[in-house]
Amino acid sequence: MARFNTKPLSGTRDFLPLEVMRRSYVLRVVERVYQSYGFEPLETPIMERLETLLGKYGEEGDKLIFRVAKRGEKLARVLANAPDENNIADAGLRYDLTVPLARVVAEYRHRLPRVFKRYQIGPVFRADRPGKGRYREFYQCDLDIVGSSSPLVEAEVIHAGAQVLQELGFQGTGAEGFRVRLNHRGVLRGLMEVVGVAPALEEAALVAIDKLDKVGLGGVRRELEERGISAQATQALLALLEAAPQDVAACLAWLAEVLQPSKTGSQAVSELEQVVQALAGGPAAPHLRLDPYLARGLSYYTGAIFEIEFPGLSGSGGGGGRYDDLIGMFSNRSIPACGFSLGLERILLLMEERGMFPDHLAGRPQILVTQFDAATRPASLALAHRLRQAGFTVDLYPDLDRYGRQFRYAEARGIRYAVLLGPDERARQAVGVKDLSTGEQVEVPQEALVGWLAQRLDTCGQDDHGSPEPASG
Amino acid sequence: MARFNTKPLSGTRDFLPLEVMRRSYVLRVVERVYQSYGFEPLETPIMERLETLLGKYGEEGDKLIFRVAKRGEKLARVLANAPDENNIADAGLRYDLTVPLARVVAEYRHRLPRVFKRYQIGPVFRADRPGKGRYREFYQCDLDIVGSSSPLVEAEVIHAGAQVLQELGFQGTGAEGFRVRLNHRGVLRGLMEVVGVAPALEEAALVAIDKLDKVGLGGVRRELEERGISAQATQALLALLEAAPQDVAACLAWLAEVLQPSKTGSQAVSELEQVVQALAGGPAAPHLRLDPYLARGLSYYTGAIFEIEFPGLSGSGGGGGRYDDLIGMFSNRSIPACGFSLGLERILLLMEERGMFPDHLAGRPQILVTQFDAATRPASLALAHRLRQAGFTVDLYPDLDRYGRQFRYAEARGIRYAVLLGPDERARQAVGVKDLSTGEQVEVPQEALVGWLAQRLDTCGQDDHGSPEPASG
Numbered sequence: 019m020a021r022f023n024t025k026p027l028s029g030t031r032d033f034l035p036l037e038v039m040r041r042s043y044v045l046r047v048v049e050r051v052y053q054s055y056g057f058e059p060l061e062t063p064i065m066e067r068l069e070t071l072l073g074k075y076g077e078e079g080d081k082l083i084f085r086v087a088k089r090g091e092k093l094a095r096v097l098a099n100a101p102d103e104n105n106i107a108d109a110g111l112r113y114d115l116t117v118p119l120a121r122v123v124a125e126y127r128h129r130l131p132r133v134f135k136r137y138q139i140g141p142v143f144r145a146d147r148p149g150k151g152r153y154r155e156f157y158q159c160d161l162d163i164v165g166s167s168s169p170l171v172e173a174e175v176i177h178a179g180a181q182v183l184q185e186l187g188f189q190g191t192g193a194e195g196f197r198v199r200l201n202h203r204g205v206l207r208g209l210m211e212v213v214g215v216a217p218a219l220e221e222a223a224l225v226a227i228d229k230l231d232k233v234g235l236g237g238v239r240r241e242l243e244e245r246g247i248s249a250q251a252t253q254a255l256l257a258l259l260e261a262a263p264q265d266v267a268a269c270l271a272w273l274a275e276v277l278q279p280s281k282t283g284s285q286a287v288s289e290l291e292q293v294v295q296a297l298a299g300g301p302a303a304p305h306l307r308l309d310p311y312l313a314r315g316l317s318y319y320t321g322a323i324f325e326i327e328f329p330g331l332s333g334s335g336g337g338g339g340r341y342d343d344l345i346g347m348f349s350n351r352s353i354p355a356c357g358f359s360l361g362l363e364r365i366l367l368l369m370e371e372r373g374m375f376p377d378h379l380a381g382r383p384q385i386l387v388t389q390f391d392a393a394t395r396p397a398s399l400a401l402a403h404r405l406r407q408a409g410f411t412v413d414l415y416p417d418l419d420r421y422g423r424q425f426r427y428a429e430a431r432g433i434r435y436a437v438l439l440g441p442d443e444r445a446r447q448a449v450g451v452k453d454l455s456t457g458e459q460v461e462v463p464q465e466a467l468v469g470w471l472a473q474r475l476d477t478c479g480q481d482d483h484g485s486p487e488p489a490s491g
Numbered sequence: 492m493a494r495f496n497t498k499p500l501s502g503t504r505d506f507l508p509l510e511v512m513r514r515s516y517v518l519r520v521v522e523r524v525y526q527s528y529g530f531e532p533l534e535t536p537i538m539e540r541l542e543t544l545l546g547k548y549g550e551e552g553d554k555l556i557f558r559v560a561k562r563g564e565k566l567a568r569v570l571a572n573a574p575d576e577n578n579i580a581d582a583g584l585r586y587d588l589t590v591p592l593a594r595v596v597a598e599y600r601h602r603l604p605r606v607f608k609r610y611q612i613g614p615v616f617r618a619d620r621p622g623k624g625r626y627r628e629f630y631q632c633d634l635d636i637v638g639s640s641s642p643l644v645e646a647e648v649i650h651a652g653a654q655v656l657q658e659l660g661f662q663g664t665g666a667e668g669f670r671v672r673l674n675h676r677g678v679l680r681g682l683m684e685v686v687g688v689a690p691a692l693e694e695a696a697l698v699a700i701d702k703l704d705k706v707g708l709g710g711v712r713r714e715l716e717e718r719g720i721s722a723q724a725t726q727a728l729l730a731l732l733e734a735a736p737q738d739v740a741a742c743l744a745w746l747a748e749v750l751q752p753s754k755t756g757s758q759a760v761s762e763l764e765q766v767v768q769a770l771a772g773g774p775a776a777p778h779l780r781l782d783p784y785l786a787r788g789l790s791y792y793t794g795a796i797f798e799i800e801f802p803g804l805s806g807s808g809g810g811g812g813r814y815d816d817l818i819g820m821f822s823n824r825s826i827p828a829c830g831f832s833l834g835l836e837r838i839l840l841l842m843e844e845r846g847m848f849p850d851h852l853a854g855r856p857q858i859l860v861t862q863f864d865a866a867t868r869p870a871s872l873a874l875a876h877r878l879r880q881a882g883f884t885v886d887l888y889p890d891l892d893r894y895g896r897q898f899r900y901a902e903a904r905g906i907r908y909a910v911l912l913g914p915d916e917r918a919r920q921a922v923g924v925k926d927l928s929t930g931e932q933v934e935v936p937q938e939a940l941v942g943w944l945a946q947r948l949d950t951c952g953q954d955d956h957g958s959p960e961p962a963s964g
Binding site for chain 2: 030041058097111130145160171295376381383396412431434
């Protein structure tokens with residue numbers, strides 16, 4: 019047989035069991051927190067009509083959509099007659115979870131509650147050049163509230179995101195914690211108005227300001243000038259941004275004063291004030307920081323914008339904002355919306371670097387029932403059933419190999435206890451239990467085994483389950 | 492804006508929240524049971540290299556693979572020069588979870604345990620004509636043990652499948668239950684040998700026998716004759732199959748006698764005996780039935796084969812078998828393997844028809860905190876935080892609408908209790924609680940609220956969580 023390339027396709031990944039368990043651990047926390055805020059799960063197909071996707075992500079985005087080719091007759095006809103990248107395809111792989119949400123809101127309008135709070139977790143696909151931390155197939159965890167303009171919506175979304183990070187173990191606002199940077203598109207627009215950036219150059223200036231983290235103040239100054247913003251306006255804008263107070267209340271007061279001449283700016287400050295008020299007392303509050311620099315790249319935001327920052331580290335823990343003009347794209351009407359997307363891959367990487375995963379992850383077997391010989395096999399099988407009924411996760415060694423080989427297998431799988439049931443143990447109505455973490459072996463009476471193990475292991479074998487009483491042997 | 496078709500692509504589905512919760516409920520049971528048997532999760536990409544997929548599913552299968560088009564320059568070159576369905580694509584959507592498993596086993600051979608017990612749950616893609624219960628994007632739930640020829644492997648796989656069905660509520664072997672039909676490829680081959688079907692016609696005869704459920708004995712007889720099997724062999728084969736005893740032990744003894752002249756058949760009976768022995772005492776045992784008719788379409792099986800049957804209903808609850816020649820396809824060696832694939836879509840449909848889902852599904856909010864006016868908003872927010880901290884799933888109404896509208900929203904979302912916190916309630920240090928299932932409204936002192944709700948609702952709001960003590964107010 020020819021040699022095959024058995025690596026996953028460039029930009030995609032295989033997740034071996036330990037990696038899946040870690041990802042699942044995080045996703046379970048995400049789901050539990052999102053649900054506790056009243057968000058419901060939505061699932062949409064991996065494949066969408068090509069016309070649903072095209073034109074939604076700009077020209078650059080269109081190029082990054084994976085196209086699924088037509089088949090059979092339909093394909094043959096196109097290939098015979100001026101084929102191009104679009105007419106050979108009738109479907110594409112979803113590029114994000116927002117366009118599918120907009121489609122769902124249009125299609126099921128009458129079946130959805132008037133305020134639709136949904137989360138969706140799943141892979142999206144972008145034909146980007148693969149690189150460190152940049153994949154062609156990667157997960158998004160999206161949280162959106164559709165149908166309300168209330169500032170409570172921003173607060174719910176931000177709190178839910180912050181609480182996920184807290185429950186994963188990111189505590190405080192220091193090196194082990196996170197900050198929630200908050201701003202408003204209208205604040206940025208107001209600032210430009212008061213310093214005299216021409217409206218036509220606003221978007222260009224926003225892109226420049228958004229790079230502050232990467233290029234520093236000097237870099238932003240250069241970018242602004244390159245983009246045609248006058249030296250005077252640039253100077254005034256940077257001076258203002260530097261002068262912004264750190265404290266949330268002080269910053270709001272300062273913004274109100276600075277933006278007083280701009281109607282857009284004043285309106286934005288008043289909206290920000292309401293969001294800040296709604297955030298008081300919840301999990302995000304201690305992490306909150308107003309940041310008039312924050313621009314967030316996507317031009318579709320219309321109101322508050324926010325981003326989770328890990329102090330001193332690049333790459334965000336997630337971000338979002340209000341985007342009132344996007345969800346209605348298939349509905350022929352404007353629908354207010356506000357969302358947050360968790361930076362799952364960044365968070366996983368950080369948690370791995372910092373050893374933040376629990377020792378026992380759901381999905382790992384706790385006990386290996388070993389095999390002695392063909393005659394004792396039925397007893398081994400019965401023991402495995404009994405331990406599973408008692409709530410343990412139990413692997414059963416299938417072959418009649420030497421114990422040494424069975425123990426090595428258990429170690430390789432990270433199994434803590436190997437249970438031995440040979441003729442000697444059976445004669446004494448006992449089982450041998452070898453602790454593979456210490457190498458120690460003890461003998462435990464058969465009727466005491468479940469209790470003995472329950473003292474040392476969780477039943478259910480899962481971190482996200484409670485601990486029901488173990489069934490007595 | 493032009494009208495868009497906002498339906499999901501033909502053969503794909505959107506799952507609205509209630510459907511996702513039901514699917515998740517089943518998948519959580521599946522995962523918990525699979526894990527309790529020592530199976531570990533694996534995840535592979537949605538996209539695979541096209542050459543990994545082609546030629547693995549027969550000529551018919553190749554046609555059903557969704558191809559992902561090349562992009563940019565690469566595509567332009569191909570389109571300009573004799574494009575065909577294969578050279579315009581460099582990737583395909585996975586068609587099943589077995590070929591990816593074979594690729595993973597080849598690629599990570601030295602990182603996997605010598606016996607690799609894995610499950611994988613996720614969507615697969617087939618460009619089939621969509622029809623009732625037939626989708627182009629659908630979930631598979633696969634369970635496989637790779638690397639051992641022991642009959643315990645069959646037993647583990649079958650028990651895990653049976654236990655999933657039991658835990659979902661399929662009990663016994665009657666109309667509300669299920670049966671596990673067991674056979675062996677060698678038994679079928681042996682039967683054909685002893686009745687005189689030419690070896691070259693064996694596969695054709697298998698296909699005919701496999702249709703018994705659909706076409707009945709007369710139909711199978713016709714199929715066999717159309718496929719060139721002699722009338723005499725057909726007659727003898729059907730007579731034998733009709734004579735098979737129902738009882739498992741009796742059937743084994745009968746098969747041993749009938750197949751005594753065939754070496755293949757005798758070997759198969761001996762292997763079946765070992766599988767039956769290994770199944771004794773576990774969850775599948777009461778459901779077991781030997782069925783010498785069972786052929787299962789896929790020609791890659793090499794040993795025991797099995798299928799979950801719902802008595803009186805078409806469509807199976809899952810099936811599998813031993814397939815020792817497939818997993819090694821990318822490894823240049825033979826690797827024994829045995830697997831089971833759960834019939835998820837069939838099971839979900841049955842559970843819906845029979846009302847087998849629990850009343851409260853994880854993901855549904857339990858409580859709506861209502862809004863009275865802007866002045867009471869901070870108190871409402873604080874109450875929502877408190878209830879979430881106590882472990883409830885809590886939705887917060889974002890807008891200042893009339894109570895009637897807020898209650899209708901809660902009802903539409905299936906929320907049981909609406910909590911009211913107006914100036915009157917606040918003055919009395921109480922909250923109003925409206926039970927939306929009865930319309931009754933009571934007033935509960937603020938400090939007693941968490942306890943009051945905990946008596947009526949699960950904290951954590953999730954069926955698959957334990958019930959930790961509620962935090963006191």
